Amino acid sequence: MNFNRRQQMQLALLKSGKEISYGDLDAFPLSVEELKNTSETSPWFVSAIKHGQNANLFRIRVDDCDYALKVAKKRSASKHIDGKLSFFNEVQRRCEIQRMKEQNQRALTNVVETIYVSINHGIILSPWIEAVPRRALSDEQLKSILYAVAELEQMGLFGWDYRQDNIIFDQAKAWLFDFGYLYRFEPLNEFNSNGLKEPVFHSIERFETCFYFNHLLRIEKSQGHSAALAAFGREKQIAYNVYLGKLAWLQHHAAIPVVIEFVRELLTAWEKAFSSQGLLEELYVLESYRSLSLDLQQEVDAEQCSSDSIAKANKLIELSKEHYDFLKMNNALMFGDERLSPSKLLRKYQYQKRLAIRFQDTPQAVVTFE
Ligand SMILES: Nc1ncnc2c1ncn2[C@@H]1O[C@H](COP(=O)(O)OP(=O)(O)OP(=O)(O)O)[C@@H](O)[C@H]1O
């Protein structure tokens, strides 16, 4: 199998058995062995959130304080290498993030603290964040998450997996805590952690693709198209302000021209969309197509689908039928889709819909028990 440089380095480090850790448990009432062996019968156990693939997540309570305890599984059930490496990757990122937080106490305030993390013990201990029931996302919540993902990007950390499961909104703001797919990159010289070859992937696109367009699709279903379009416009306006800051930062730090130009063009396209309802509608078509097609492809590849995947396939079928020429003209068809005729593109999404139906019962959902 061919591994990229990061994967090779991670595999070599993992094989070496070298400890990677941050923090200590000197002042914590439980020992590392007690934490590692946490189960439903432990006195500190509150609940378990089993995701199945790489780790078990426990909510524990000690001296009236609640914590999130992630315990690595002996064997990862992930099929792909990045999935298998995700716990290891998270341990590395947790250590780096804590050091960044130590250096600048005003940085990364949307990222959960790590009390203790150790690759050799296979545990990650953090404070428990109490989520508020989420209905509509307020402007404050949107601002908080968009600034958070852009800040991580600016600090050289590119997150690929800003799914709903991986963001907690409390009363005041958004929290990030799952860093299985957060990779190092050079923001002044690269678009993302894959370098310069795929500019389509950037931090706000990742949030939109993994999270926000799923949310908009649900608004379309429950409140109709105008409500979804309004919610899109609201988010885009906040994204615009965040990326104005990103552009200024890239310029100030002398990023390479192609990286600066990409952000400038993005801002120009978004700005244009704010000038009329018709142009906002056009951007909505383009970005819906981009995000839903990327997200559905990822779910089908991972064989992990839900009713949302079927809704995405239906929307993509509708977009391919009604907007093929417009999508093609605006270079929205990517990764080989640009070579498909209208009927072939339609068939692609009809096929993905059948796959989504087939994979929607794959056991992967969260199982919680109090
Ligand atoms: N600090 C925390 N406070 C509250 N809830 C948390 C916290 N950390 C994790 N959770 C909950 O536990 C769930 C699983 O945690 P996390 O996303 O870190 O693991 P995972 O997705 O199972 O990891 P992986 O995909 O690497 O196997 C989250 O979706 C969230 O609901």
Ligand SMILES: [Mg+2]
């Ligand atoms: Mg997760």
